[in-house]
Amino acid sequence: MTIKEIIKEKPDGLIARACKFSQKAHIGQKRKTGEPFFIHPLAVAETLASWNMDEETIAAGLLHDIIEDTPTSKEELTKQFGPEIVFLVDGVSKLGKIKYAGLSTKIAADAKVENLRKMILALSEDLRVVFVKLADRLHNMQTLSALPPAKQKRIALETEEIYATLAYRLGMQNLSGELNDLSFPFLYPKEYEWILKNVPGKYEERREYLEKLEPQVRQMLSKHNVPWFNIDFRAKRYSSLYHKLLRHEMNLDRIYDLVAMRIIVKTVSDCYGALGAIHELFPPLPGRIKDYIAMSKPNGYRSLHTTVIAEGNHFIEFQIRTEEMHRNNENGIAAHWLYEQKKKSGGAPKSKNLSKELSWVEQLRNWQEKYDSTDPEAFLHAMKVDFFRDRIFVITPKGEVLDLPVGSTPVDFAYHIHTAIGNTCVGAKVNGSFAPLDRPLRSGDIVEILTQKNKLPSEDWLKFVKTDGARDKIRVAIGQKKNALTGRRTPTGIEIKLTVQDRFGLLKEVTDTVTRSHINIRHLQTIHQAGSQFPIIKLQCQMIEKDKISKLTIKLKKIKGVREISHILI
Numbered sequence: 001m002t003i004k005e006i007i008k009e010k011p012d013g014l015i016a017r018a019c020k021f022s023q024k025a026h027i028g029q030k031r032k033t034g035e036p037f038f039i040h041p042l043a044v045a046e047t048l049a050s051w052n053m054d055e056e057t058i059a060a061g062l063l064h065d066i067i068e069d070t071p072t073s074k075e076e077l078t079k080q081f082g083p084e085i086v087f088l089v090d091g092v093s094k095l096g097k098i099k100y101a102g103l104s105t106k107i108a109a110d111a112k113v114e115n116l117r118k119m120i121l122a123l124s125e126d127l128r129v130v131f132v133k134l135a136d137r138l139h140n141m142q143t144l145s146a147l148p149p150a151k152q153k154r155i156a157l158e159t160e161e162i163y164a165t166l167a168y169r170l171g172m173q174n175l176s177g178e179l180n181d182l183s184f185p186f187l188y189p190k191e192y193e194w195i196l197k198n199v200p201g202k203y204e205e206r207r208e209y210l211e212k213l214e215p216q217v218r219q220m221l222s223k224h225n226v227p228w229f230n231i232d233f234r235a236k237r238y239s240s241l242y243h244k245l246l247r248h249e250m251n252l253d254r255i256y257d258l259v260a261m262r263i264i265v266k267t268v269s270d271c272y273g274a275l276g277a278i279h280e281l282f283p284p285l286p287g288r289i290k291d292y293i294a295m296s297k298p299n300g301y302r303s304l305h306t307t308v309i310a311e312g313n314h315f316i317e318f319q320i321r322t323e324e325m326h327r328n329n330e331n332g333i334a335a336h337w338l339y340e341q342k343k344k345s346g347g348a349p350k351s352k353n354l355s356k357e358l359s360w361v362e363q364l365r366n367w368q369e370k371y372d373s374t375d376p377e378a379f380l381h382a383m384k385v386d387f388f389r390d391r392i393f394v395i396t397p398k399g400e401v402l403d404l405p406v407g408s409t410p411v412d413f414a415y416h417i418h419t420a421i422g423n424t425c426v427g428a429k430v431n432g433s434f435a436p437l438d439r440p441l442r443s444g445d446i447v448e449i450l451t452q453k454n455k456l457p458s459e460d461w462l463k464f465v466k467t468d469g470a471r472d473k474i475r476v477a478i479g480q481k482k483n484a485l486t487g488r489r490t491p492t493g494i495e496i497k498l499t500v501q502d503r504f505g506l507l508k509e510v511t512d513t514v515t516r517s518h519i520n521i522r523h524l525q526t527i528h529q530a531g532s533q534f535p536i537i538k539l540q541c542q543m544i545e546k547d548k549i550s551k552l553t554i555k556l557k558k559i560k561g562v563r564e565i566s567h568i569l570i
Contacts, residue, residue: 003045003058014081019045020079024069040139041065047135055127060088064132064454068093091129092136094444098455130166134175137163141182156186171300173329178239179305184239195238200254204237206259213310216281217261224277229264229323236260256288256307257317264326271304274320282308285315293325301329339441384553392443407440407466411457414449415470421478426449438464456480468518476543493522494544498537498556499564506561510537513555534563540570 001009006135007016008551020040045061048374053061059081066072067089078086106497141159144152160183168176185192192492210233236244236258248254263274271293288307296302303321310316321329353411394413402416410430427450428435441447457474465471496514500506523540544552553565 001049004044004061004129006049006058007033007115008492010433011483012053014059015045015062018081020063021388022066025066025072026429029069029539031143033143034146037065037069040143041138043139043142044065044132044135047138048131051130051131053131056084056088056314057131060087060092060128061132061135063089063137064092066369068096079177088126088132089127091126093130095129097248097444127170130170131382134163134167134172138175139180141179144186145181152186152403156382157542159183164398165434172330173220173301177240180239183364184242188242191242192238195242198252199238199241199258203259207233207235209257209312209314210261210316213316215260217263217278220281221263221274221279222278224273225265226270226273227266228270228274229266231261233261234260234319256285256315260319262319262326264321264323267322270402271320271322275304275306275318278306278318281312282316284308293321294519303329363461369518375520393444394441395446397448404441405466408437409440409464410447410449411461411474412467412470413447414442415467415473417449419473421449421451422473424453424455425449425457426455437461447541463569472542472544475545493570494541494549494567496539496541496552496556496565496567496569498539498562499534500537501533501561501563502535503561506559509559510539510556510562512539513559514539514552517548517555519552520550 001017003019007019009064010016011540017040023038026037026041031037031040034381041062041064042066042435045058048058048061063077063081063085066077067074074086074090110160111336118381140155144155145375147155159179164176164179214231214272217231218228219525226365241258242254244255245252252258263278265271275289285307288305289303291299292301292303302325303319305319307315307317390402392406394404394408395401396417402413404412404416410428411422414425414428425437428437429448429450430439430441430445457477459474459478461474462471463475498510500510511521511524518537520541520542522542523538525538527536527538550568554566556562556565
């Protein structure tokens, strides 16, 4: 149902009241496109309604910019719509403050982008906040051309790297593809022009061909007594098509799923019946049958895919799935759950903390195999794991997201950035206000460390720091401070010497054992002694505590080929 239809059905309902309130609050405001601002929250709400969201989520879509962009206070919004709506609106406002900064190296970028995606879920606490944010991003991308070029590229990159991937992880295939398509012309303008010039004709040609085949497919399904709901055609999206073309020397004739025929049937057994019928009609291409029903994709996508050789030696892909799989594949696992809940209860689903501990991959892969999707409690359990229980995600003033253990303080944060920043830390600002150094940080906090030259850490810090790394570095610095007063030199590291019987893979096993113990290797040297068949491996590492040295020694002794171990402080 559209928002207009919902309001007509319930003129005094929650959505009608939110719509009226939002329109009044945003009156006189304009978007960069020149349109009235209210067009944006209305478009967000329309998208949420099309995803079968509950009333509270749709109302939050209508109100999501109220706190940030109008004089309306949280107190007034709570009075008008209650704490649940304010919780959702406030969650979207928090996510709006997260900015994606360009990152240098590919490895660093992958790790930091992944942290950012995790933080979005951890901060949201409720998947409905993420849905509102995704709907918000979709409409912003649809009107991105109104912004300056530099901003267009930054937002498009953020959309591709963060939000399209997040939608895909949540099983929202259609949204993920649409966000990637909307980003594509801003990130790859020349490539987009090439696609526009070369592909539309091919699309039309392939679609016309499939329309001619459709009666034969219907007839064969009827012959095999396979009931079907619908047969339609799916054109491959420009963004995914281009990346696939890169792997096939830009040859469009090698893209078999340029336009695919999609068959929607009643049951899983009907899926396999339809597959047999198709293969009787057209011979399958060897190695091109993909069973994503028996083994779904990591994000929960389920379907049968087969590429066949049709009339005129054309390669055609068929996608076969049930109606439930199709709805799930298009709108996502969580959206499907909300839909089922609403359908069963006739009201809003009880999903307050649905995403707090969401697992990215394993739960989404196995949920449908292990749980009955019509059982809300079992499904909720399947969606919740301990993924975020022991982690927080905090932000540097430059927008970089750091992943720390729960209970971490500004001092842990400082040492995580750099030892020198930790050692010279004299104070901290959290979300723009001064905060004590022993204050536990929370996900979403923006932390700025204040430093003073030649300052050294206090021994009191050892009482409250959470991370081993910070504790070790504080002890080293305190030791240096004490020895400077007495004129003694302090050890800054440890050298571990191993006498070994050399074998293939030994060195890698030794270094892996050290790094898995969270000990940094500063220098490594292998010495082959004349007249001896036993080489020596020397590892210079950061300074570590005595109990850590003992534990590491035990682990290293267990490695096959290690004969003797000794260590000295350096």
